[in-house]
Amino acid sequence: GIQVEQSPPDLILQEGANSTLRCNFSDSVNNLQWFHQNPWGQLINLFYIPSGTKQNGRLSATTVATERYSLLYISSSQTTDSGVYFCAVGGRGSNYKLTFGKGTLLTVNP
Amino acid sequence: DSGVTQTPKHLITATGQRVTLRCSPRSGDLSVYWYQQSLDQGLQFLIQYYNGEERAKGNILERFSAQQFPDLHSELNLSSLELGDSALYFCASSEGGYQPQHFGDGTRLSIL
Numbered sequence: 001g002i003q004v005e006q007s008p009p010d011l012i013l014q015e016g017a018n019s020t021l022r023c024n025f026s027d028s029v030n031n032l033q034w035f036h037q038n039p040w041g042q043l044i045n046l047f048y049i050p051s052g053t054k055q056n057g058r059l060s061a062t063t064v065a066t067e068r069y070s071l072l073y074i075s076s077s078q079t080t081d082s083g084v085y086f087c088a089v090g091g092r093g094s095n096y097k098l099t100f101g102k103g104t105l106l107t108v109n110p
Numbered sequence: 111d112s113g114v115t116q117t118p119k120h121l122i123t124a125t126g127q128r129v130t131l132r133c134s135p136r137s138g139d140l141s142v143y144w145y146q147q148s149l150d151q152g153l154q155f156l157i158q159y160y161n162g163e164e165r166a167k168g169n170i171l172e173r174f175s176a177q178q179f180p181d182l183h184s185e186l187n188l189s190s191l192e193l194g195d196s197a198l199y200f201c202a203s204s205e206g207g208y209q210p211q212h213f214g215d216g217t218r219l220s221i222l
Contacts, residue, residue: 031209033210035213043216048210090208095165096141096158097155097166098143098202099155100152103152
């Protein structure tokens with residue numbers, strides 16, 4: 001099946017800093033979603049982005065499908081951005097299931 | 111609020127027992143997915159239903175079963191529970207196909 005690798009595994013920032021999280025995948029995808037898992041365990045849907053670029057406030061994402069990677073940008077980080085960020089993909093022939101990466105643990109310090 | 115409702119939020123039980131987790135999808139969504147999040151395995155797909163029919167199976171144990179009812183809600187049944195079944199179980203729903211999946215808040219299952 002499709003492989004998903006996220007980097008870095010851990011990231012510690014000061015409030016106000018910017019960051020870039022990366023997701024590499026091993027095959028063509030028809031679905032790519034970024035999630036934020038907050039300290040309460042909720043999976044918050046950030047972006048549905050199988051290709052192209054999207055922005056939502058301080059967050060933006062870009063997927064370059066031909067090169068099999070996606071980037072999540074967080075600008076002017078806040079302590080509430082802390083948590084685990086997951087990339088999940090649905091590959092062709094995957095029966096629509098999502099395959100998740102191991103996540104990036106982001107800690108934003110005040 | 112994703113629109114996907116999972117109950118209960120927390121469940122504590124003992125080894126050997128059986129539990130049922132419930133999921134109500136977003137209004138209009140025909141596909142329901144179940145995922146398991148554990149410390150050692152991460153987030154893994156278990157099973158998918160579309161409009162009442164099973165569509166795909168992932169790493170789901172034989173002790174686990176699921177169904178989707180005519181009103182489109184779904185239940186995940188876990189039996190002969192073992193300590194290793196302790197995990198966060200998520201339900202997600204989508205319109206179908208490769209449309210975005212929306213996740214519920216999960217059911218945290220603890221086996222004592």
